[in-house]
Amino acid sequence: MPISTFKGGIHPPYRKLSKDEKIEFAPLPDRVFLFLTQSAGAPPKRLVEQGQDVKTGQKIAEISGFISSNLHSPITGVVREIKKMTHHIYGKPDEVIVIERTGEDEWEKMEEMDWKDLESKVIIERIKEAGIVGLGGAAFPTHVKLTPPKDKKIDTLIINGAECEPYLTIDHRLMLEKAEEIVEGIRIISKVLGNPRVMIGIEDNKMDAVDEMKKHAEKYGMEVFPLKTKYPQGSEKHLIKVLTGREVPSGGLPLDVGVVVQNVGTALAVKEAVVNGKPLIERGLTITGGGVKEKKNVVARIGTQIEDLINFAGGFVGNVKRIVLGGPMMGIAIPNTTLPIVKGTSGILVLTEEEIDRGVKRNCINCGRCVEVCPMNLMPNRLYKLTYMKRYDQAYEEGLFDCIECGSCTYICPSKIDHVKFIKLGKRVYSALRRGKK
Amino acid sequence: MRTFEVIPAPHIKDPDDVQKIMRDVLISLIPVTVFSGFIFGWYAWVLALVGIFGGEAIEYVIMRFFRKQKNFKSDGSASVTGLLLALNVSVKLPFWAFLIGLAFALIVGKHIYGGLGTNPFNPALVGRAFLLMSFPTAMTSWVKPSFPKFWLSPWDVQTTATPLGILKEHGYSAVHTGYLKLFFGNVGGSIGETSAFLLILGFIYLLIRKRVSLHIPLSYVGTVFVISSIFWAVNPEKYGDPIFHILAGGLMLGALFMATDMVTSPITPKGKVIFGIGCGLITMVIRLMGAYPEGVSFSILIMNAFVPLIESATRPKKFGYGGVKKNG
Numbered sequence: 001m002p003i004s005t006f007k008g009g010i011h012p013p014y015r016k017l018s019k020d021e022k023i024e025f026a027p028l029p030d031r032v033f034l035f036l037t038q039s040a041g042a043p044p045k046r047l048v049e050q051g052q053d054v055k056t057g058q059k060i061a062e063i064s065g066f067i068s069s070n071l072h073s074p075i076t077g078v079v080r081e082i083k084k085m086t087h088h089i090y091g092k093p094d095e096v097i098v099i100e101r102t103g104e105d106e107w108e109k110m111e112e113m114d115w116k117d118l119e120s121k122v123i124i125e126r127i128k129e130a131g132i133v134g135l136g137g138a139a140f141p142t143h144v145k146l147t148p149p150k151d152k153k154i155d156t157l158i159i160n161g162a163e164c165e166p167y168l169t170i171d172h173r174l175m176l177e178k179a180e181e182i183v184e185g186i187r188i189i190s191k192v193l194g195n196p197r198v199m200i201g202i203e204d205n206k207m208d209a210v211d212e213m214k215k216h217a218e219k220y221g222m223e224v225f226p227l228k229t230k231y232p233q234g235s236e237k238h239l240i241k242v243l244t245g246r247e248v249p250s251g252g253l254p255l256d257v258g259v260v261v262q263n264v265g266t267a268l269a270v271k272e273a274v275v276n277g278k279p280l281i282e283r284g285l286t287i288t289g290g291g292v293k294e295k296k297n298v299v300a301r302i303g304t305q306i307e308d309l310i311n312f313a314g315g316f317v318g319n320v321k322r323i324v325l326g327g328p329m330m331g332i333a334i335p336n337t338t339l340p341i342v343k344g345t346s347g348i349l350v351l352t353e354e355e356i357d358r359g360v361k362r363n364c365i366n367c368g369r370c371v372e373v374c375p376m377n378l379m380p381n382r383l384y385k386l387t388y389m390k391r392y393d394q395a396y397e398e399g400l401f402d403c404i405e406c407g408s409c410t411y412i413c414p415s416k417i418d419h420v421k422f423i424k425l426g427k428r429v430y431s432a433l434r435r436g437k438k
Numbered sequence: 439m440r441t442f443e444v445i446p447a448p449h450i451k452d453p454d455d456v457q458k459i460m461r462d463v464l465i466s467l468i469p470v471t472v473f474s475g476f477i478f479g480w481y482a483w484v485l486a487l488v489g490i491f492g493g494e495a496i497e498y499v500i501m502r503f504f505r506k507q508k509n510f511k512s513d514g515s516a517s518v519t520g521l522l523l524a525l526n527v528s529v530k531l532p533f534w535a536f537l538i539g540l541a542f543a544l545i546v547g548k549h550i551y552g553g554l555g556t557n558p559f560n561p562a563l564v565g566r567a568f569l570l571m572s573f574p575t576a577m578t579s580w581v582k583p584s585f586p587k588f589w590l591s592p593w594d595v596q597t598t599a600t601p602l603g604i605l606k607e608h609g610y611s612a613v614h615t616g617y618l619k620l621f622f623g624n625v626g627g628s629i630g631e632t633s634a635f636l637l638i639l640g641f642i643y644l645l646i647r648k649r650v651s652l653h654i655p656l657s658y659v660g661t662v663f664v665i666s667s668i669f670w671a672v673n674p675e676k677y678g679d680p681i682f683h684i685l686a687g688g689l690m691l692g693a694l695f696m697a698t699d700m701v702t703s704p705i706t707p708k709g710k711v712i713f714g715i716g717c718g719l720i721t722m723v724i725r726l727m728g729a730y731p732e733g734v735s736f737s738i739l740i741m742n743a744f745v746p747l748i749e750s751a752t753r754p755k756k757f758g759y760g761g762v763k764k765n766g
């Protein structure tokens with residue numbers, strides 16, 4: 001059944017190099033580096049001290065505040081060091097717990113649950129306890145998303161299997177290899193939300209995953225929709241628009257239109273936390289790009305250093321220039337490989353000189369392509385110019401904060417203008433100015 | 439420790455760039471340029487080549503010595519301006535005068551604003567307006583078309599009036615140029631404006647390459663069609679018929695290649711349509727009531743001035759502002 005699409009968007013080369021690689025377990029790391037901040041919101045409160053022994057799955061930092069999430073030790077070992085470092089994803093100073101592994105896993109799990117007879121409250125408490133966050137990239141604490149305010153009725157649960165970022169294939173592999181468990185996770189989430197309509201959206205370049213998910217999901221009344229392959233199909237707002245026809249109002253959230261969106265990987269983590277009592281200490285991710293020898297889909301412990309994973313994938317090949325955590329459109333470039341993966345890391349992308357376009361930057365020639373591709377219907381050329389001219393109020397008027405930073409405009413611009421850089425800067429400066437005025 | 443570059447996302451870019459766009463525009467103008475020498479003589483080719491290479495040379499001097507760009511890399515837009523200017527002048531214009539006009543186009547039409555992308559007016563049309571004022575005789579004497587005698591030089595050939603000139607002086611009943619002749623372009627006029635057929639051919643190439651949209655040409659030509667139809671219906675002796683108005687003069691060159699200049703036309707589709715209608719209206723006002731027989735270039739220059747206004751009036755409706763809040 002062909003489904004309508006949203007306005008704008010781009011068709012970058014998909015380069016899903018690792019789509020046929022089975023998910024493997026990365027070897028246990030000898031050391032992990034755990035930033036306290038692993039999700040959106042407030043960093044949790046540390047519970048361990050230097051020199052303390054910890055077990056796999058033991059809680060080492062505890063929720064502090066409404067939007068925050070627990071952190072558990074991914075390995076069995078001893079806390080070697082606690083130090084301050086700049087967070088490579090959030091760009092803020094943060095505390096890092098360094099744990100050195102002393103042996104094989106000695107688990108400290110939570111009890112297993114038969115969720116079918118449990119109350120929503122108990123299940124949500126478990127999801128919160130297990131430190132589950134959105135694994136699609138934004139890393140928003142899942143228990144918060146599953147606790148909508150009382151006045152918001154949720155009638156639709158959307159499961160995001162779009163994986164629209166080029167290169168990344170982990171969600172694709174998870175749907176092929178773990179469909180049954182994902183579906184159980186979805187059933188748990190659905191129960192918590194009061195059994196809304198469940199819609200699973202998957203880009204139509206992954207028809208095998210569509211079929212596999214159908215096989216396991218349809219018997220529970222869930223609907224699986226192939227979506228047009230187009231970036232940014234996996235954006236929450238656009239998934240909702242395409243599947244339900246509803247438009248999340250500016251400044252609003254999916255729950256403003258009665259929808260909750262969860263990623264397939266998150267559904268799997270929910271299942272493991274509830275059914276198996278396993279906290280979020282590892283995640284699936286893709287190791288890929290022209291600069292790494294073997295492209296792989298792996299399950300790795302949170303806090304594993306990037307270099308360990310790149311070595312596991314056979315090391316570098318070619319003229320490696322850039323290492324990106326996440327996909328090529330929205331991922332974050334990091335300066336060196338000693339940094340660790342975090343809960344939100346969906347991929348490690350090793351890009352060579354040949355994969356990076358370095359066109360000459362020029363003035364805007366008003367070609368209109370950025371306007372044409374902007375999925376939020378903004379005028380990126382103006383947002384960039386206004387921010388450049390420091391006219392932040394005008395930029396705000398024209399939708400600065402509606403920008404989802406998808407990067408489509410910068411991707412397509414023949415003058416190689418960095419709209420997103422300016423828009424992010426504009427958002428920061430505008431907020432700072434606003435705070436100053438109050 | 440090995441370090442890697444930290445550059446903001448996105449990390450991949452579309453390989454297209456400004457230079458490739460300009461190259462396509464040049465390619466699209468090849469047919470009409472080649473043809474021009476066959477109707478107006480070899481000197482048309484000289485002017486076209488002076489336009490292309492002279493444009494680049496002037497641009498280089500400006501960028502390198504006045505704007506002090508050490509590693510200047512041409513974007514190709516100066517050769518487009520040069521060629522378009524050549525197509526917009528009479529073959530009677532001496533090349534040195536043409537070069538002065540081209541320098542004016544690039545300096546006053548573009549660089550005083552800050553270079554490509556910042557100029558409000560179409561640089562080639564700025565250059566043409568300058569030449570029209572500085573060398574009015576050469577710019578308005580038209581040589582008689584002599585297809586395919588490319589070996590003739592413009593000084594050996596008789597001059598003639600353009601079909602639009604005849605229309606202005608003597609009314610439509612005095613015009614005896616057939617549609618076919620107008621369509622293929624063996625008539626008097628500026629170097630590159632006469633062959634509607636080859637201009638359309640070039641434009642189709644740009645369409646296929648996704649370099650242009652149809653908004654401006656359709657709304658521009660459509661407006662000219664509607665207005666000329668009305669006048670023609672009232673008095674067919676005096677006023678030209680719509681097909682004539684579309685094929686004669688600089689309308690095709692203007693609507694397909696001058697008004698569609700990205701930098702100086704609106705960015706939004708709706709804005710493009712308004713812009714095209716405006717160009718059509720002003721063109722017809724000048725043709726029907728003005729002192730000049732032709733009004734294409736001035737209409738485009740006038741509409742260029744309205745672009746910022748049109749753009750802000752036609753901003754797209756942002757995502758998330760349409761729907762009613764469903765939930766609370």
Ligand code: SF4
Pocket residue numbers: 373374375376377378379380383402403404405406407408409410419420423
């Ligand atoms: S302006 Fe924002 S939302 Fe629009 S294309 Fe650019 S990054 Fe995406």
Ligand code: SF4
Pocket residue numbers: 363364365366367368369370371380381409412413414415416417705
């Ligand atoms: S894509 Fe680039 S050159 Fe084209 S209008 Fe947008 S900012 Fe300007």
